[in-house]
Amino acid sequence: MKRRNDSAASAPESSATAARTQRGIQSVEVGGRLLRALADARAPLGATDLAAIGDIPSSQAHAYLVSLTRLGLIKRDALSGRYEPGPLALRLGLLHLAQQPALREAVPRAAALAQALNCSVALCIAGPQGPTIVRYEHASLPLHVNLHVGTVMSLRATATGRAFCAFLGPEALEAVWAAQTAQPVWRGTSHAASAASAPPEGTPDASFLASLDAIRARGYEIAIDAPSPGVSSVSVPVLGPEREPSLLLTAIGASGALDVRADGAVVRALRNAAADIAAAAFPSTPTCPE
Structure with missing residues (x-):
């Protein structure tokens, strides 16, 4: 044959x-x-x-x-x-977001965190210009900060932006830094006129890169009275399969009311939630750094 x-x-x-x-x-x-x-x-x-x-x-x-x-x-x-x-x-766009495993796991947890911690909770994903809010759970008490779905967070001026940068590779960081330089993003109120709230220019400087090393080591970032006076925040990344920031959990509240201690309730709750989200969305991926 x-x-x-x-x-x-x-x-x-x-x-x-x-x-x-x-x-x-x-x-x-x-x-x-x-x-x-x-x-x-x-x-x-x-x-x-x-x-x-x-x-x-x-x-x-x-x-x-x-x-x-x-x-x-x-x-x-x-x-x-x-x-x-x-x-x-x-x-x-919403259908695309709904298919993202980390976001799907994070949405119900964000609502629970906002209620348990009595603060606002923002879920951010990576956008062309930087971390972008795709879900915002409001606190029961009014918070004088103009944040909403679609807000792009400043890489330098916000805890969310710095936590995002800390887990980017050099090329990705350079690209998003350049993209944010070219477009306006949220950098807090007009009263926060400090070097930290200035728009990023060129490439990240040595002091900023050094601060990212510290964020990677502890696995979260804190901002107190910045970039908006009277408002503080804690941000924890959910890391994807390549150790990239697939999602960021950020708790936002009034300074003095939001517990920003390293061993405080907010940091512990966000880190536990981030670990749970990563474990459910990416079963074979290590969770946030200890």
């Missing part, structure tokens, strides 16, 4: 598979360029700006913007005429 040449027989199939993989719909990809331009800008844009950034003629871009608006991927502000992400884009 003639032996079948498996390699020869699979070659046409492989070529056909590659051809199918490469085939796409050009108009969809062109529309995707407009969506990417809007996402990269992180701010509403006019049709002319979107067309220029997406490298699409303005006359052609208009038809794409109409279709994307009908789909709900973008929406047009009636007053400014600028475009921003639409309801379908929001639903897709």
